[in-house]
Amino acid sequence: MGIPLAGALLAPLAIASGVGYALLAPPRHGRRWLVVYERGFVDARRAEPARVVLWEWTLGRVEAGVIVVRLDGAAEPTRVALDGLEPHADLVDAIDQRVTPVIVAHLLAAVRHGEQVVFGPLAVSADAIAEVTDGVHLPLERLRSVRLVGGDRIVIGEVGAARAWFSGAVPAAPVAVRVIAGLRPTASVIMPDPAETLAERVRQRRHRAVASLAGLVALALLPGVAWAAVGPTDDEEPAGPVSTRAASPSSESTASPTPSLSPGLPESVFQYSAACVGRGFPGAPAYQGAGPHPIHVHDGPSVRGPANWYTEDVTKIQLVICGASSTGRVLRKCEYLGIGNDSRDVTQDMVLGRYAMEIREARTARVVGQVRFDGEDDKCRLGLFGRQVDEKQQVSVPFGSQIEAALTKYVDAYVE
Structure with a gap:
């Protein structure tokens, strides 16, 4: 740095060498290649055979960043740890968004079978x-x-x-x-919108890139600035004007938009609820062919039909059930003796629950059918707990058989 020209040349070279070493040096756990595609992902490490994992082979998640899969032909499950990938959070999120619905589907099936x-x-x-x-x-x-x-x-x-x-x-x-x-x-x-989370991450990455590039430019110009501040000695000829122009960081730091994993489809099955307000999803399968036609229930009474009516796979939803409810006449009185801290008697009205369901096609949001029925389960609660004591009424609800019978002709039907 004592010689201005040598400092101006060697400082950027030293900085570039340090950055290059940091980028090219092998990571602590060795090099790893991870590829995500539409049906699954491929995980490969140096000196190890590559593992091909399909989304449907997922069995569950042990902890954050560790999933359990059953590889093709394997007798025992295999743990896949997505460790060491912190700089590639978008890649890990892409795997998580595909794995989570499969895990949720397994758990829902287990719960519905009594577990x-x-x-x-x-x-x-x-x-x-x-x-x-x-x-x-x-x-x-x-x-x-x-x-x-x-x-x-x-x-x-x-x-x-x-x-x-x-x-x-x-x-x-x-x-x-x-x-x-x-x-x-x-x-x-x-729940947080995955698109907004990804957009925020892209903005943060862009800001870090701009800050890093600005720091490198400042360090590269530091020797020349210091020499210019000291200036030439009296017995030296002043140097001629030198034009310097720093490269604009905008083109390097602007992150290209991340393409959607599934064009024309929502990020999760819960977003299919938009069909109830007229928004369809062009990427969803058409409502046609043999049943069952998988459903997503947006609102209304709890629907517990056969397990093959449900899926967490956004690529398979064909119908969206949009529900509404109201109340009717008083059916009976529900009386409870000695309820609450003051042991007072409580009487509540059991009123008739009226339910309406609109069945819409997920792809176009068009209405394919409507059903209406009353809640036939009008049994009073066995007891009142907590804030239930202060309620004025109870509402009858439909039996699962009622809902299943009303929807079967749409879900299990063959559609031309």
Whole structure:
């Protein structure tokens, strides 16, 4: 740096050499190649055979970044760890977005067959959510909303309650939210939009690229600036004017838009609810051919038809069920003796629940049918818990057989 010309030449060379070494040096765990395509992904490490994994081979997730798969022809499951890929978060997200619906579908099928699924402090069954520590239950018909916060916390709202029924960290929180929403389609589900998350990451990456490039340019110009500040000595001829022009970082730092993984399809099955307001998804399969035609239920009473009516695969949804409900006449009185802290008697009206469902094609959002029925299950609750004591009425709900009978002619029919 003592010789101005040598410093001006050697400083950028030293910086470029350091950056080149950082980029070209092999990572701690060795080199790895990961390729994501429409049916799965390929994972290859140096000196190891490549593993080809299809999305449908996914069995579950052990922890963040570790999935369990059964490879083709393998007798035992295999753990695939997506570690060491922090700089490539978009790639990991692409795998997670495809793997999560498969895991959710497995868990929903297990719950619907009578099993209980545990997510840390919460246990989910076909009829209720329970806190593992104290055993407090929330019947699914009382579930008002489920919200994912910060990627690892869940907030669950109860019908008629001002405060959250549960709020806390839950392992595999995105999966837990989707399982709960699949069991209670009428609940309000709030999750971050993957497109917005990706856009924010692209903006952050662009800002880091601009800052890094500006720092490198400043370091490269530092020797020349220092020499210009000192200036030539009296016995030296002043150097002629030198024109310098720094390259514009805009073209290098602007991230190209990330293409959608599935053009014309939503990111998750929950976004098919947009069909209820007239927005179709051109990438969805047409409502035609032999049944069953997989459904997504946006709103209305809980629909528990055969397992083959449901799927978490956005490429298979053909129908969207849009529900609405109202109440009718009083059917009977539900009387409870010695309820609450003050042991008072409570009487509530059992009113008739009236339900309407509009069946729409997922691809075009056109209405293919409408059904209406009354809730025939008008049994009073066995007991009242918490804020149920202050409610004025109960509403009759349909039996699962009612809903299944009403929708069968659309879901299981052969369509020309």
